[in-house]
Amino acid sequence: MTGKKLNAGKLTLWYEEGFLRYIHCGNQEVIRMINHALRDHNWGTVPMRIEEENIREEEDAFHINYKALFSQGDISFALDCEIMGRSDNSISFSYKGQALSDFRRNRIGFTVLHPVTPCVGNPISIVHTDQSQTQSHFPVQISPHQPFMDIKEMHWGLDGEIEASLIFEGEVFETEDQRNWTDASYKTYCTPLGIPFPVQLHKGEKVEQDILIQVKVPENYTVQEEADKPLEVKVQQSSPLTVPALGAMLTHPMEPEIIRELVKELGLDFLRINVELDEPKDHSPLSIMKNLGIPLELAVFSDKPDVKKLKEWAEDAGVIKRILLFGNTVKVTPLGWLKKVPELRQAFPGVQLFGGTDAFFTELNRDRVNAVHLDGVGYSINPQVHAFDDQSLIETLPAQGYTVNSAQALYPNKPIVVSPVSFHMRWNPNATDPDKPLREPTQLTDERQYTPLGAFWWLFSLKYLHLAGAEEVCYFELMGDNGWVRQVGEGLEKSPIYSLRSRLASFDRGFPCTTDQPLIMDGVAFENGQETSLFLVNWSKEEIDFNLPEGFMPIEYLSEQKFEWRQSDLPSSSLPKRTLAHFKKPKT
Numbered sequence: 001m002t003g004k005k006l007n008a009g010k011l012t013l014w015y016e017e018g019f020l021r022y023i024h025c026g027n028q029e030v031i032r033m034i035n036h037a038l039r040d041h042n043w044g045t046v047p048m049r050i051e052e053e054n055i056r057e058e059e060d061a062f063h064i065n066y067k068a069l070f071s072q073g074d075i076s077f078a079l080d081c082e083i084m085g086r087s088d089n090s091i092s093f094s095y096k097g098q099a100l101s102d103f104r105r106n107r108i109g110f111t112v113l114h115p116v117t118p119c120v121g122n123p124i125s126i127v128h129t130d131q132s133q134t135q136s137h138f139p140v141q142i143s144p145h146q147p148f149m150d151i152k153e154m155h156w157g158l159d160g161e162i163e164a165s166l167i168f169e170g171e172v173f174e175t176e177d178q179r180n181w182t183d184a185s186y187k188t189y190c191t192p193l194g195i196p197f198p199v200q201l202h203k204g205e206k207v208e209q210d211i212l213i214q215v216k217v218p219e220n221y222t223v224q225e226e227a228d229k230p231l232e233v234k235v236q237q238s239s240p241l242t243v244p245a246l247g248a249m250l251t252h253p254m255e256p257e258i259i260r261e262l263v264k265e266l267g268l269d270f271l272r273i274n275v276e277l278d279e280p281k282d283h284s285p286l287s288i289m290k291n292l293g294i295p296l297e298l299a300v301f302s303d304k305p306d307v308k309k310l311k312e313w314a315e316d317a318g319v320i321k322r323i324l325l326f327g328n329t330v331k332v333t334p335l336g337w338l339k340k341v342p343e344l345r346q347a348f349p350g351v352q353l354f355g356g357t358d359a360f361f362t363e364l365n366r367d368r369v370n371a372v373h374l375d376g377v378g379y380s381i382n383p384q385v386h387a388f389d390d391q392s393l394i395e396t397l398p399a400q401g402y403t404v405n406s407a408q409a410l411y412p413n414k415p416i417v418v419s420p421v422s423f424h425m426r427w428n429p430n431a432t433d434p435d436k437p438l439r440e441p442t443q444l445t446d447e448r449q450y451t452p453l454g455a456f457w458w459l460f461s462l463k464y465l466h467l468a469g470a471e472e473v474c475y476f477e478l479m480g481d482n483g484w485v486r487q488v489g490e491g492l493e494k495s496p497i498y499s500l501r502s503r504l505a506s507f508d509r510g511f512p513c514t515t516d517q518p519l520i521m522d523g524v525a526f527e528n529g530q531e532t533s534l535f536l537v538n539w540s541k542e543e544i545d546f547n548l549p550e551g552f553m554p555i556e557y558l559s560e561q562k563f564e565w566r567q568s569d570l571p572s573s574s575l576p577k578r579t580l581a582h583f584k585k586p587k588t
Helices: 256-266 307-316 333-341 341-347 359-367 390-410 452-468 496-504
Strands: 006-007 012-016 019-025 028-040 048-057 062-072 075-086 090-099 103-115 123-127 133-137 148-151 153-158 163-170 173-177 185-189 199-201 206-216 231-235 245-249 272-274 296-301 321-324 352-356 374-379 416-422 473-477 482-487 491-494 507-512 511-514 523-528 531-538 544-547 553-559 580-585
Touching: 006 048, 006 062, 006 075, 012 075, 019 090, 028 075, 028 090, 028 163, 028 206, 048 553, 062 416, 075 103, 090 103, 090 507, 103 173, 103 206, 123 148, 148 153, 148 185, 231 531, 245 416, 256 473, 256 482, 256 496, 272 307, 296 416, 296 473, 307 341, 321 333, 321 416, 341 352, 359 374, 359 390, 374 390, 390 416, 390 452, 416 452, 452 496, 452 507, 452 531, 452 553, 452 580, 482 496, 511 523
Parallel strands: 231 544, 245 272, 245 473, 272 296, 296 321, 321 352, 352 374, 374 416, 416 473, 473 482
Antiparallel strands: 006 012, 012 019, 019 028, 028 103, 048 062, 062 075, 075 090, 090 206, 103 185, 103 199, 123 133, 123 153, 148 173, 153 163, 163 206, 173 185, 231 511, 482 491, 507 523, 523 531, 531 580, 553 580
């Protein structure tokens, strides 16, 4: 973890850049994060710059003051915050802001993130603004809409007879299930989405909110210190699961020999090509695929379904394994394509026909496609809908599996395809600007695409999608700044993700692998018939001690600082910061 560790009675937490993270009581996570955000009229997050900050800490209490400024485009907003942690296991967070310009906003103020574990399925009591109460539960399957609304207070329990409460002032709050966007949390936020937005904020207008968190523990409760205990790593080798087929997006024409070489080295099973059926196909990479023999996933976009026209487009495509049916002005497969399924089956015999969305899982969850006559459903994933820092990206990894599990519940016995996975949002399905088309590309890139951290993230994305049962997964673009490789001068730069994937391409089965604290250290295990390989990553910036399962021996490791495999001179019980270690166990 990064930031500063603080105490409030028996609570421990991390303070980082104005926000509170990982509020724990003993080894139980109570709150994942308390933060605040200013979201513009297109749901863009305006960055905050802290200009003054004072931290005073005691053994079991702390006091923080800071002033901050939000400035972007026509938005200028000043903020004064006070955070107090007290010895009675309570924390207050005060927010006082003032608009320095006229601007439109969709949201402004506090957000509280509740961790999926241990909250999922647990009872919770909601006190509403009229003081009435509702008894409910944290959702198990991903909730398409807000599970809790009109919130004034929240009260829920944890193990060991611990009770937690949140009390809100200054706004009305409600909760959404952020697993819809692969955030591993339930989010309680203001203002309710039922209130029209964007909202005009005028220069000089003030916004004031307060949050109080209280945790009650039994008098004899003793906090167990976990820091000195080695983490336990467990590998369940009794029931190996087949690794999903992997693909990549081919977004522009390339030399056929380069395509063939990259697909072979990466062990890719297919390439995805977008077919913009309402546009000329002059610049489509389809024309070079006919003789390559590489299976294709065609993502077809049109509001005017035309099977004959699609057949003409696909004449040069070669081997088509799957067609994803999408529209241009709607977020999920339009009814027009569903009506064309019998005609499509005649035109493309043996080709899988999938519906779903090219946007987030939430669109599929909220506007469900009738998949009775389809072969399966798909949706895309990116980890940066709500937060952008490294730790938040790491937090999204388990939630990717939650989306697969919920998709399987919505569409039983239908294969689930995740296509594509990207580091950033490719287009914004929630933009409110009426002058832009729905699928306006964001043109975003992310430097982590070409860093060791990006490679580690990819490996554990594969883990959670694999264990959840995703049938196939399309990762990234094949070439470019958002790709596995990119052009540098006359040559190709292979990303660290490429290096890691090519080394693992022979592994076709994997095992469930768990650790005590996966946000600090996580593990993934594969086998290739001869031996089992275990990979452990230390996400933290400190050395971690752990207990290795019996029979595994250290082989090699990668560090974030120097991304090259080194023969392991590490002890088999500790892992340096931001390191991926490889262990092997011979098959008996």
